[in-house]
Amino acid sequence: MSIMSIAQTITELKAALPGKSWTQDTDKTAPFLSEWRGRWHGETPLLLLPTTTNEVATAVKICARYKTPITVQGGNTGLVGGQIPQGEILLSTVGLNKIRETDKANMQMICEAGVTLQAAQTAADNMGLKFPLSLASEGSCSIGGNLATNAGGVHVVKYGTARALTFGVEAVLADGSVFAGLTSLHKDNTGIDLSQVLIGAEGTLGIITAASLKLLPKPKEIIRAMAAVESPEQALTLLSHVRSGDLLSMFELIPRLGLEYVTDNMAGHKDPFLAPHPWYVLVEWEFYKRQASHTGGENPQDFAENILAQAIDSGLVQDAVIASSQAQSTALLALRENLSAAQKFVGAMIKHDISVPIAKVPDFITRANAAVLKYVKNCRPLPFGHLGDGNIHYNIGQPQNMTAAEFMALEPQINDIVYDIVDGLGGSISAEHGIGILKKSQLARRANPAKLQMMRRIKSVMDPDNILNPRVLL
Ligand SMILES: Cc1cc2nc3c(=O)[nH]c(=O)nc-3n(C[C@H](O)[C@H](O)[C@H](O)COP(=O)(O)OP(=O)(O)OC[C@H]3O[C@@H](n4cnc5c(N)ncnc54)[C@H](O)[C@@H]3O)c2cc1C
Known part of the structure; x- marks a missing residue:
């Protein structure tokens, strides 16, 4: 694409769109050019801020005429870098807010x-x-x-x-x-x-x-509880125990290290237990009027107490806390939700967002921990997340005897170690964050060849000049 055609595209975009729907003011564009973790920084010659579908269509038509690439951005919380432009026109959807x-x-x-x-x-x-x-x-x-x-x-x-x-x-x-x-x-x-x-x-x-x-x-009532367990295997057995038809709406695995990252580094969070435990599970159930029979007629609080008491009696759970107020319920969820933010305080992290069949999660954690600790002695594996659907955020913290740069230099090898285990268990290298820029080369190497070829064909039919997010995914 020539410099002339970019310049012509920009001139036509500025003429076709209302003044409030674009900017080149560097103070205004700055927040759109880096993301939450500060991993990607970008640049753009023009930020588009359309407020209607018509404006988006007008802009894309002009870009299509000159084959000028566009990067699309929503809330800029993506974790794989796809929303950050590297010289493309940047189209933000913040103005499409009705x-x-x-x-x-x-x-x-x-x-x-x-x-x-x-x-x-x-x-x-x-x-x-x-x-x-x-x-x-x-x-x-x-x-x-x-x-x-x-x-x-x-x-x-x-x-x-x-x-x-x-x-x-x-x-x-x-x-x-x-x-x-x-x-x-x-x-x-x-x-x-x-x-x-x-x-x-x-x-x-x-x-x-x-x-x-x-x-x-909308559920009539939501109950959250946190259960302390010895291992991911026990957490998995607990999952079957607490399912109770379709009442279960959350089942999140948290390791002790993760809980400590949150309570030690972020104000206002407390360990809900008196003694430390190696693993925790955050459980949530939703109750509707029509489902009273599911709980054997008990009220939701009694239901949670009974089901967790049974788990304690059978040795499946070491201890449990059940939120008895909205404030306690919010505080339990906050311990899980702040796991990502708390990691910012503890040095460099190499992160993976993987999924395996639910029954294989404990096996994945055992194998991945052994393999990464063998490769980098004293690194700190932090597996946490959505055990209820088989999606684990497998993050690894830098060892204390290494600098962040030394540790991050090992990222490609560590990724291969983790993704080889994921592939061996029939899993996915991106459970929910996508491929973006971060995992493009891994996708190209690991995806089923027929799938990859079909994705490329679909792209070439729907976007023959590769103007939409041209550096993303494929
Ligand atoms: C603290 C934290 C927690 C998170 N937890 C989760 C989680 O539990 N589960 C999860 O799935 N993700 C999670 N994420 C990742 C992120 O929030 C999601 O991927 C989210 O869906 C991205 O939305 P966004 O509007 O911020 O998109 P952006 O970051 O702006 O963009 C993401 C991708 O979508 C494209 N895109 C954006 N808008 C459009 C559009 N209108 N049309 C076409 N393409 C578009 C972009 O080009 C880019 O490739 C988390 C992120 C953070 C920071």
Whole structure:
């Protein structure tokens, strides 16, 4: 792409869009050019801030004419670098922030792409319903970003990933045309579901401008508890014990080291137990009126006490605390949600977001710990996360006798060690964060060749000039 054509694209974009929908002011663009962990820093000649789908379509048409690449950004909380431009035009969806429609009868809501996940949750709550997607980044991440990455989070064990919570999307395709997929149909078998093709494509096939989201009944009561266990094996056995039909809505594994990172480094957090334990599980159940029979007629608090008392009696659980107020419930969740933030205080971390079949999680942790400790003596493995759906964040902290730079230089070899184990167990090298820039080479080496070839073909048909997120995924 020539410098002339970039200059021409910028001139035409500035002329076609309202003044408030673009900026080249470096103070205004700065926050969009680095991300949460400070791992990626970027640059852009022009930041677009469209406020309507029409403006997005106009912008993409101009870029398509000159084959000028665009990077798309939602809430900028992505963890694999895809949202940070390296010289491309940057299109942020923050201005697409309207909730267009709410429909209680159809249990549906249409949100524009830039609506934050938290705003979508609140809107559903105001309707007396629930949008169950829940991530620690929900105050900042956007619905468009959630769908582009097919986000997971703490409720997947009950509700599935973002894909399962979507009727359809509206998106601007690479030629500037608008795919109008905002269906409210619960059933529609008229061929390939293009919305589902766009979901999880990380912005490489189209720019999602709005989404028709599925809402669920709001639970009458939520109970959270934390159980102390000896090992991931015990945690896995506990999972079957506490499932209780469809009441279980969260099952998160936390190692002692992770709990200490949060309580030692972040104000306002306390270990809920009197004595230390090697592992913890955060459990949440949701109760609806109609499900009183599931609990044998007990009230939810008694249900939680009974089920955990049985687990203690059988030696499965060493100790347990049950939240008895909203404040205690929030404090238990905060211990899990701050695990990522707390790691910022403890030196360099090499991070993996993997999944294996649920029954193989303990085996994965045992094998990965042994292998990385053999490779880097005294490194600090920190496996935590969504045991209920088989997704473990397998992070490894730098040993005290190494500098951050020395440790991070080993990242490629450590990644291979961890991903070889994941592959051997039939797992995935990216359970919920996506591929972005970070895992491109691993995907190219490890993905099924037929899958990779088909993904490349789909990309070349839907974006023949490779202008949408050109450095991402493939
Ligand atoms: C503290 C913390 C906790 C997290 N916890 C979780 C978790 O539990 N589960 C989980 O899945 N993720 C988690 N994440 C990662 C991140 O929040 C998710 O990936 C989220 O879905 C990204 O949304 P975003 O709006 O910030 O997207 P961005 O970071 O802006 O973009 C992410 C990717 O999507 C593309 N994109 C963004 N918007 C659009 C659009 N409208 N159309 C097309 N492409 C688009 C971008 O180009 C980029 O490739 C966490 C992140 C943080 C910082």
